[in-house]
Amino acid sequence: MNKHFFHEPLVWLFITGLLLAACTYLPLRIQNDRLRNFVMRWVLVPVSIVLILYAYPVGIEVFKKLALRK
Numbered sequence: 001m002n003k004h005f006f007h008e009p010l011v012w013l014f015i016t017g018l019l020l021a022a023c024t025y026l027p028l029r030i031q032n033d034r035l036r037n038f039v040m041r042w043v044l045v046p047v048s049i050v051l052i053l054y055a056y057p058v059g060i061e062v063f064k065k066l067a068l069r070k
Helices: 004-006 009-029 032-070
Strands: none
Touching: 009 032
């Protein structure tokens, strides 16, 4: 796997935006309480873990590179 994949700003922005949109959109659109509960536990919890473990650290690196660029 290409090491630069994890540090590309556009990839980071796309993945972060997609995951945040899923966390926002899915609970609002699902009307069935049982299905919403299932989606929140088995889809959105792993999505949130990905956000915590990928988006936050990579975001720090992306903005550090932007700040240090001349």
